[in-house]
Amino acid sequence: MNILRAALLLLLCSAPLAQAAAPARVVGLGGPVTEIIYALGAGERLVGADASSIYPAEAHRLPKVGYYRSFSIEGVASLKPDLVLASEDSGPLHALEQLRRLGSLVVILPSAPTLEALDQRIMGVAKALDIEPRGAALVQKLHADLRAVRPSPAKPRVLLISSHTGRLQGAGDDTAAAAMLKLMDARNVLAGQRGYKPLSAEAAVALRPEVIVTGRMSVDASGGLDAFLAQPGLAATPAARSRRVVVMDDLLLLGFGPRLPEALRLLDAGFSTQAVAR
Numbered sequence: 373m374n375i376l377r378a379a380l381l382l383l384l385c386s387a388p389l390a391q392a393a394a395p396a397r398v399v400g401l402g403g404p405v406t407e408i409i410y411a412l413g414a415g416e417r418l419v420g421a422d423a424s425s426i427y428p429a430e431a432h433r434l435p436k437v438g439y440y441r442s443f444s445i446e447g448v449a450s451l452k453p454d455l456v457l458a459s460e461d462s463g464p465l466h467a468l469e470q471l472r473r474l475g476s477l478v479v480i481l482p483s484a485p486t487l488e489a490l491d492q493r494i495m496g497v498a499k500a501l502d503i504e505p506r507g508a509a510l511v512q513k514l515h516a517d518l519r520a521v522r523p524s525p526a527k528p529r530v531l532l533i534s535s536h537t538g539r540l541q542g543a544g545d546d547t548a549a550a551a552m553l554k555l556m557d558a559r560n561v562l563a564g565q566r567g568y569k570p571l572s573a574e575a576a577v578a579l580r581p582e583v584i585v586t587g588r589m590s591v592d593a594s595g596g597l598d599a600f601l602a603q604p605g606l607a608a609t610p611a612a613r614s615r616r617v618v619v620m621d622d623l624l625l626l627g628f629g630p631r632l633p634e635a636l637r638l639l640d641a642g643f644s645t646q647a648v649a650r
Contacts, residue, residue: 394502395455395477399448401440402459404627405481406431408497409457411630412506420451422462427623427631445470457497459483485551485628490514494630510630517633523556524644531561531581531611534568536589540605542571542579548626549585556639573605583642584611587622618642 399420400406406425409418415430422440425431437447440462448456448471456471456478472478479500482489491511498507530553532543543549544565553560561579584606594600597619601612611617624635 395453395500397451397453398455398457398501399437399451399453399476400425400457401437401443401448401462402481402483403427403440403623404483404493404629405457405459405497406434407623407627407629407631408494408510409501411510412494412498412501412503414501414503414506417501419453420448424623427621427627443467448476449474455479455500457481457500485548487518490628490630490632514630514632518636521633521636521640523636523640526643527557527559528582528616528643529561529580530558530583530585530643531576531579531609533571533584533586533606534590535600535603536587536593538593540571540573540576540603541568542576543568548628551628552625552635552639553585555636556643558639558643571605573603576605577608579609581609581611582614583616583618584609585618585620585625585639585642587625588619589622591619616642 396417397419398409398417400409400418401422403424403426406418406421407427409415410428410430418434420435420437421431422438422443423436424440425434435451438444440459442464443462445467453476456476458468458478458480460480460483462468468478479496481493481496494511495504495507498504532549532553534541534543542562542565544562544567546566547568550560561581591597591600594603597617601607601615601617606612618639620635620638623629624631
C-alpha cells in the first residue's frame with residue numbers, strides 16, 4: 373500500500389464513530405462486508421450494496437452501486453447513507469473521500485484473508501453500527517466453530533480454478549483460496565505462483581491435481597459440472613477422471629467471512645470423498 377493510500381485510509385478509518393443515533397442508512401461495499409452486516413442481524417439497515425454482495429438471498433434485493441473496486445459515487449450518494457462500510461480494496465480512493473465530503477461516515481475494513489483480519493472486519497462493522505456486543509458474540513462463535521473443524525489426515529494435491537470469464541485461471545499464493553487450503557494444511561499444486569494466472573491445458577495436466585476446487589459461477593458459466601470437467605486440460609487430470617471436485621458458492625469459497633467454518637468443512641469433505649457440490 374503506498375503512503376498516500378495508507379494516509380487516506382487512516383483518515384477515513386479514524387473519523388469519529390460517535391453519532392446522535394446509531395447509523396440507520398448503510399451501504400456495504402464488498403461482499404464479505406455486506407455478509408457480516410447480515411450476520412450481525414443488522415441487514416434491515418442496508419439501503420444498498422455493491423455487485424459482489426451476493427449472500428444472503430436478501431442482498432440480491434438491495435439497490436446495487438456497481439462493483440466495489442469501481443463503485444458509482446452517484447449511485448451511493450443517491451441512497452443518502454449516513455454510513456458506508458467498505459472493504460479496503462474499494463475504490464477508487466478519491467470516490468471514498470468524495471463520499472466523506474458529502475457527509476457520509478466512511479469506515480474502511482481490512483480485507484486480508486487471515487483470521488486476525490476477519491476478527492477485525494467483524495468488530496469494525498459492529499463498532500460502526502453501535503452493536504459491539506453482537507460483534508464479540510459472533511467472533512466467539514466463529515472461533516468455537518473453527519476449533520470444532522477437524523481436518524482429515526488426507527492431504528491431496530489440490531488445484532483451485534476460476535473460469536467464469538471463459539478462461540481457466542489457477543490460484544497461487546496470496547489469494548483467499550490459497551489461504552483456505554493453508555488452514556486445512558492441504559497441498560496447493562500452484563504454491564509458489566503468486567495470485568491468479570492463466571492456466572494452459574498442458575499445465576493443468578502436468579500439475580496432476582487429485583482434487584479440483586472451484587466456485588459455482590465457474591461451473592454455471594461452463595454449462596454444468598460435466599462441461600466444466602470436460603474443458604481441455606482439466607478432463608485429463610486425475611481429479612476430473614475420478615470426479616473429485618468441490619463446487620462452492622463463490623463468496624463462501626473466497627470471502628473469508630463469518631461462514632468460514634462451513635467452507636472448511638466442505639473442503640474437508642471434498643478431500644476425503646468423491647465429489648461435493650454446493
